Amino acid sequence: MRKLIASAIGLALLLAWPFIAEKMGAPALISLFTRMMILGLAASALNIALGFGGLVSLGHAAFYGIGAYAIGISTTHAISGLPFLGLLPGSDQLLVNVLVAMLVSGCAAAIIGALALRTSGIQFIMITLAFAQMIFFLFLALKAYGGDDGLTMRRRNGLFDLNMRDDATFFYVTLGFLLVWLAICARVLHSRFGLLLGGIRQNERRMQAVGVNTFRVKWIAFIISGMGAGLAGALMANLGRFVSLDLMHWTTSGELLIMCVLGGSGTIVGPVLGAFALMGLEATLNTWTEHWQAILGPLLVLMVLAFKGGLARIGGRKS
Amino acid sequence: MSALLVIDDLTKNFGGLRVTDHVCLDLRAGEVHALIGPNGAGKTTLISQIMGEITPESGSIRLDGVDMGKLSQAQRVRRGLARTFQVPQVLADYTARDNVVAALYARGASADEAEQHLARANMAARADVRVSDLSHGERKQLELAIALASAPRMLLLDEPMAGLGPVESAQMIAILQGLRGDMAMLLVEHDMKAVFALADRISVLVYGAIIASGAPDEIQNDPRVREAYLGTGED
Numbered sequence: 001m002r003k004l005i006a007s008a009i010g011l012a013l014l015l016a017w018p019f020i021a022e023k024m025g026a027p028a029l030i031s032l033f034t035r036m037m038i039l040g041l042a043a044s045a046l047n048i049a050l051g052f053g054g055l056v057s058l059g060h061a062a063f064y065g066i067g068a069y070a071i072g073i074s075t076t077h078a079i080s081g082l083p084f085l086g087l088l089p090g091s092d093q094l095l096v097n098v099l100v101a102m103l104v105s106g107c108a109a110a111i112i113g114a115l116a117l118r119t120s121g122i123q124f125i126m127i128t129l130a131f132a133q134m135i136f137f138l139f140l141a142l143k144a145y146g147g148d149d150g151l152t153m154r155r156r157n158g159l160f161d162l163n164m165r166d167d168a169t170f171f172y173v174t175l176g177f178l179l180v181w182l183a184i185c186a187r188v189l190h191s192r193f194g195l196l197l198g199g200i201r202q203n204e205r206r207m208q209a210v211g212v213n214t215f216r217v218k219w220i221a222f223i224i225s226g227m228g229a230g231l232a233g234a235l236m237a238n239l240g241r242f243v244s245l246d247l248m249h250w251t252t253s254g255e256l257l258i259m260c261v262l263g264g265s266g267t268i269v270g271p272v273l274g275a276f277a278l279m280g281l282e283a284t285l286n287t288w289t290e291h292w293q294a295i296l297g298p299l300l301v302l303m304v305l306a307f308k309g310g311l312a313r314i315g316g317r318k319s
Numbered sequence: 320m321s322a323l324l325v326i327d328d329l330t331k332n333f334g335g336l337r338v339t340d341h342v343c344l345d346l347r348a349g350e351v352h353a354l355i356g357p358n359g360a361g362k363t364t365l366i367s368q369i370m371g372e373i374t375p376e377s378g379s380i381r382l383d384g385v386d387m388g389k390l391s392q393a394q395r396v397r398r399g400l401a402r403t404f405q406v407p408q409v410l411a412d413y414t415a416r417d418n419v420v421a422a423l424y425a426r427g428a429s430a431d432e433a434e435q436h437l438a439r440a441n442m443a444a445r446a447d448v449r450v451s452d453l454s455h456g457e458r459k460q461l462e463l464a465i466a467l468a469s470a471p472r473m474l475l476l477d478e479p480m481a482g483l484g485p486v487e488s489a490q491m492i493a494i495l496q497g498l499r500g501d502m503a504m505l506l507v508e509h510d511m512k513a514v515f516a517l518a519d520r521i522s523v524l525v526y527g528a529i530i531a532s533g534a535p536d537e538i539q540n541d542p543r544v545r546e547a548y549l550g551t552g553e554d
Contacts (some may be wrong), residue, residue: 042535103462192424199410199421206408209370210469 007269015173018168030167031239036179036279038172038235042273043259044185045228050257051265053188053221054201058253059112059128062135063226065248066108067101067141067233072151079154094157094164094173095155098234099128105230106223108135113222117215129250136248151243159270164238174235179273181228188224197221229256262303265311273311277303323503324347324369324473331361331368331527334487338364339526340374346473346503349496353506353518355538359546361527362507363405366475369505370402371395382473397426399472403465405481405507407458407541409450415461416446422468432468440464441494456487464548473503480510492516523548 009206014033021029037245042064049055074097077083079091084090116127137238145151156164163169188194199207200214208212246252255278256271263274287294307314322345331339338361346352354362367373369380371392380387387395410418419433437443440463445453453461459479466474479495480488492513495504499517508514514521515535522532525547531538536545 195413195417195421196424198412202410202412203408204405206410206465207397207421207425208372208392209402209404209408210425210465211393212421212425213391213393 001088010269018171023034027167030171030219032279032283033237034167034171034234035173036276037174037272038232038239039256039259039279040275041178041181041235042229042232043263043271043275044181044254044268045225045232046079046256047225047260047267048185048188048228049225049267050260051267052194052201053197053218053225055117055218055222055225056125056257057128057222057225058125058257059116059130059132060225060229060256061186061248061250061252062112062132063105063109063229063247064233064236064252064256065107065139065243066135067230068237068243068247069151069233070101070104070230071097071157071234072153072235075153075155075157076145092157094159094238097157098177098231101230101234102227103235106227109223109226110219113219113226114125117222118267129253132248132250132253136245136250137246139245146243147181148245150245153237153241153243156238156241170239174239174288177231177235178179182268182272184228188221189268193217193220209230211244236244241298258300258308262300262310264312267310267312270312277311310312321325321348322346323350323383324505325379325381326365326369327379327381329365329368329375329380330469331364331373331375338527339378340367342378342524342527342529344522344529344532348472348503349500350498350519351499351506351517353508353514353521354524355508355511355514355521356524360524362524363477364504366402366477366507369395369475370400393425396469396471399470400475401466401469401471401473402460402475403462403477403479407455407462407477409453409458409461409465410537411451412449414447414449414456415442415453415464418450418461419464419468422465426469428468428470436464436467437461439467439494439498441490455482456484457491457554459487459491460494462546463491467498471502473505474498476504476508478507478509480513487500488513500543 017033018030021027046060049057073084074090075092078092087155109184112131116124119127140148159173196212197219200217204214233247237248259274259278261272262277263272264270281296285295324346326342326344329339329342342365354360364373368375371390382398382400385398410421415437416433419436420430423430423432434443437446440460442460442464445457447543477489485490488510495517503550506517518535520533521535521538523530529545530547531541
């Protein structure tokens with residue numbers, strides 16, 4: 001019951017946020033909260049691999065960035081009218097581009113996962129990081145799509161007849177995607193697949209002994225996780241109308257990991273809470289001192305120690 | 320009666336150490352076959368080879384005439400093999416029921432079957448208890464329920480009495496007695512009371528090799544077995 005009330009209050013606050021921000025005379029907070037939701041979605045995507053499957057990936061920035069580049073490239077080709085590779089037409093429609101971004105990120109996750117999941121522990125962390133760095137340098141070398149300057153999108157993608165230039169409208173569109181994604185996560189967690197994935201996280205040897213093809217289960221989880229990160233990347237590219245190469249930097253993977261741990265990995269809303277907490281702290285400390293990271297670091301350590309299991313588990317709440 | 324499981328000339332080395340030495344063993348359907356021997360004799364390694372967790376260097380393992388050599392662990396489970404572990408391998412964050420349900424889902428069965436498997440392992444009353452709150456003995460029983468959920472024709476039991484007190488051991492023996500006839504069991508065990516209460520046949524493994532095989536009274540009176548494992552009764 002407490003979980004339901006907390007979720008309802010959180011959702012009501014989010015729904016009212018654009019009005020509150022306008023009343024406060026701080027419309028920039030709408031974009032900040034949109035950014036928090038997108039990073040929450042990315043962290044939640046990582047959580048499928050990390051929290052549900054026990055796969056500590058340092059490569060999710062790659063899928064996040066691929067999603068962003070997929071939507072940026074598609075939009076660029078739609079505006080120029082030139083097909084991608086002379087074959088595929090671009091699109092400036094959000095639903096089409098989001099599907100493309102998720103598909104491309106999912107394919108990348110399928111290839112990387114097929115190789116990386118043959119390892120475990122520290123080797124898995126290092127191999128996912130290595131693949132992410134390879135992809136980072138691949139896009140760095142892609143001068144046709146901006147290289148290290150990133151890729152500018154002239155306008156946000158369209159969705160039905162909504163005014164997507166309006167930050168409040170884009171806020172609600174992002175909230176919609178976040179809620180759908182969280183519903184998918186809840187569905188995965190409470191499905192047969194979720195039970196087997198959780199079993200593998202706890203004791204892979206036991207699950208193999210009852211006949212589970214543990215590689216396949218982890219691979220599917222990794223692909224779903226990569227697709228979610230791609231969706232978040234696509235939304236982030238739209239938010240700023242810019243695809244930054246920094247989205248793919250390995251530190252982004254680290255930030256997503258921190259969000260999961262801070263909010264509560266293995267819970268549904270934990271990574272979103274973690275994203276709000278981390279981004280909120282960053283934004284607040286940033287206004288106090290230019291050495292804000294020196295405060296943020298110890299503060300995060302204290303928070304992780306104080307809220308064992310993450311913010312979502314405060315008071316015994318599980319998700 | 321024809322053999323359900325036939326192990327022929329199985330050999331495995333760990334570096335320079337031969338842990339399975341040309342082992343030949345057969346188990347009939349419904350039979351309880353105990354495998355005894357001193358620590359380090361290679362009993363658990365043999366179970367791991369049967370399950371496909373460890374690959375033997377030579378020899379063959381056949382279940383109902385089908386060569387298991389090329390099959391994955393998952394395929395072997397689907398063909399009717401299941402095992403328990405000396406140190407219980409259970410899912411500590413789940414309830415006892417969810418542990419069994421996971422095994423049922425692994426073979427595409429319905430979660431509704433969980434109750435019957437828990438009941439067969441005398442764990443029905445503890446179905447909704449988190450595994451981290453179960454005692455060692457209850458975890459052993461839960462492992463058995465998990466193995467039963469795989470609907471095995473051949474159950475490999477790796478020291479089911481290990482770490483159990485006299486009351487829990489007696490309970491485990493009673494549970495295994497109740498399963499007798501439903502499936503063949505390969506029982507690896509040091510508790511001789513349990514072995515002689517349950518086994519139809521006994522094989523003795525010493526330094527990776529079978530030194531004797533036969534009915535319980537034959538094994539008990541075999542001088543090689545008494546010397547290598549059971550003891551002579553003279554101090």
